[in-house]
Amino acid sequence: MILKLSNLVVSFETESGRVRAVDGVSFSLKEGQTLGIVGESGCGKSVTALSIMGLLPKPFSKIESGVIEFKGRDIVPLMGSQTKRSSKNAKEKKEKSKKEKSDEMQKIRGRKISMIFQEPMTALNPVHKIGSQMNEVYQLHFPQMNRADMDRASIEMLYQVGIATPQKLMQQYPHQLSGGMRQRVMIAMALSSKPDILIADEPTTALDVTVQAQILELIGDLKNRFSMSVILITHDLGVIAENCEQAIVMYGGRVAERAGVVDLFDNPLHPYTQGLLKSIPTLNQIPKSTLPTIKGRVPSLEDMPSGCRFSNRCERVMDICRASVPIELNPKDDHFVACHLFR
Ligand SMILES: Nc1ncnc2c1ncn2[C@@H]1O[C@H](COP(=O)(O)OP(=O)(O)OP(=O)(O)O)[C@@H](O)[C@H]1O
Ligand SMILES: [Mg+2]
Incomplete structure (x- = not known):
């Protein structure tokens, strides 16, 4: 495992108070693999990526808790003041160690873990x-x-x-x-810098379809040539199907489901994943037929329902979904789902 996130929580200080843009995200990236992160706009894909890079916008946002292990070592403590503790006597010493830590993060960011953005x-x-x-x-x-x-x-x-x-x-x-x-x-x-991990945050959304395909092919090719691991962020399940081995589906700052790509497409468990899959056009579709879509829209972070954040849009909602946050369950090997249907 080259990268492992455990229960990452990232908050933003907004005018209406502190909100959690990422709320307990866990996943692992295996060496040499491509992991896809998919979900609708605002579900926390970029915030997750920026957290790994130590590039969250300060001072509005911070990592509240959780672990980001790069090659077995937690890099969250290297990212500077996540907690507000200071004692006068130790200030100088702390300043020095703060500098050492941020130097170390600098060495990891860009050098060991690199990122490309949506709009070059x-x-x-x-x-x-x-x-x-x-x-x-x-x-x-x-x-x-x-x-x-x-x-x-x-x-x-x-x-x-x-x-x-x-x-x-x-x-x-x-x-x-x-x-x-x-x-x-x-x-x-x-x-x-020959990084170990490349994070590509929607690297092709600004490009036309043929160029998109070329760029994705190039990334896959370079992954093998440079023996890297890749995190590919997209809102397009088709991109995930063609380019990734593992995928995580995010909704409202949480992981709804994560699994191997074949398993995820053959056997989607979460109603949200099922909804996303139904909304992909297929070649044998009757022309002009409308695709089913997931009803409603993603609420803003301030208006997220309590319990399961998908509960107000879910076709299979139960009472418990509105009352309690579903924990991540593991009904099958390497297939995780956070949904009360599987309790
Ligand atoms: N600088 C910021 N200040 C306040 N809130 C922010 C900031 N950046 C992101 N957020 C909030 O955090 C949540 C997650 O945003 P994020 O950018 O990670 O979404 P995303 O999944 O990358 O969406 P997209 O597909 O549109 O890129 C959103 O609700 C967003 O409003
Ligand atoms: Mg984004």
């Missing part, structure tokens, strides 16, 4: 050439490298992500590239 244009600097932005990543992680080595490494990496003219591209600005090319550059940057 916001992550690339419009006024700098691709070459200097690529080199900057090497400067950060490998300050001992000289300029010529950095250029060489950047060109090699751009070539690895399928750019046929890397030398020319180094001299170009982000706006001169297509969306697919920009995403390839982002992937090249994320991989330049």
